[in-house]
Amino acid sequence: MSSPLDLSLLHGPIPVAATAAGVVALLFLAMRAKRTWWTRVLPLTVLGCALVVAGLAYVVDHVWKPWPEPLPAVLLGWLGAALVSLCLAVARLRAGRWYLRTLSVVAALVVVSSAVTATNAFFGQYPTMRAALEVFSNPTVDLDEAAKPGSAVLEVPAGKRLADVWRKPPDLPDKGTVSEVDIPGAFKARPAWVYLPPAYSATPRPRLPVIVLMAGQPGSPRDWHDAGRLVENMDAFARAHDGLAPVVVVPDQLGAVTANPLCLDSKLGQSETYLARDVPAWVRKRLTVDERREAWTVGGFSHGGTCSFQLAVRAPDVYGNFIDLSGQAEPTLGTREETVKAAFAGDEAAFLRVNPLDVLARERFPHTAGVIVVGLGDPGFREANALVLEVCRKAGMDVVRHELPGGHDWNVWRAGLYEHALPWLAARTGLSR
Structure with a gap:
């Protein structure tokens, strides 16, 4: 202490x-x-x-x-x-x-x-007074400075993992950087937050896996920095892995604190196009990352968890993995009727064409993997997550589920991401042996 x-x-x-x-x-x-x-x-x-x-x-x-x-x-x-x-x-x-x-x-x-x-x-919003006070700080650095184009890229031979060929440089920083940046696209989004781990500053630079991470609703991308303690936990992971950690991009899937465009393309906005096409295209253009779908993960908590499940189904060519922290079984504004009326002018068939549960019932996804996490004291979401697990497995996905002490809160989401999903993801994406 x-x-x-x-x-x-x-x-x-x-x-x-x-x-x-x-x-x-x-x-x-x-x-x-x-x-x-x-x-x-x-x-x-x-x-x-x-x-x-x-x-x-x-x-x-x-x-x-x-x-x-x-x-x-x-x-x-x-x-x-x-x-x-x-x-x-x-x-x-x-x-x-x-x-x-x-x-x-x-x-x-x-x-x-x-x-x-x-x-x-x-x-479980702010674990310490220091975390609460950081709300009033501006910890970001300019992305142009943090993500300067590298002079060389570390190549990984076929059959090898990044962890097999990576050697930590003696002058590697102990901490990563976080930047706030506008990501343009089909959806009017608030600025995204981008975490670059220490290894990103190395020469030659490794092509790192990517996590596209989303907050809940109501909320904003900064929630993963303040309440989610993203930087300190990712830095801790990097210290344990010789500077290696994923590049984390936290985009805005809402557009406003209390808005809910459902992570779909509908009357409420083009949120799905933004997250499935615009954000990945910007990341690939702007950052040095591993571009294989197996190295791309979409995740989030609550509304962001629902959204990550949707995108794993709706954009499997982009995201090979997903992390669903206390998400729902389908996008919703309260009831199915209210959702269809608000987003699709009452056309339920249009909703069924994009609803992940219905897509999984008619298609298979043998090359997609995921982690589902929910709190033991979160009964409604436990039921939803159990259904999601069952449907995903029937569709051929490799999915595991964890029930942790807590409710619909940050105690579950922080532990779910950093203690359960991140080690699993590191093994899948080559960050650990």
């Missing part, structure tokens, strides 16, 4: 202490000697806040519907607690001595902080 900033926000004393402090602070705010406080102010405040939270949940889940899954009960519970604490603090400001009013404000802030900490622990 090098600094207090590296203490865990997900396990151990910090989340426990935050929860305990929040409970104590909320009890303090609820306690007053006045009879009218107990008969009018407190019950009306709790009832009003409960109605606000219930109304918000209804609007988000049934009216707005920015994502298919309902808001988690834990999130709603802590939102209600934070709202009650703020309302009670305001009510207590109207009377009492100055130090009690000050304590009321402090107590409300404690409850809000506890809610934020508990929500973060539930989703």
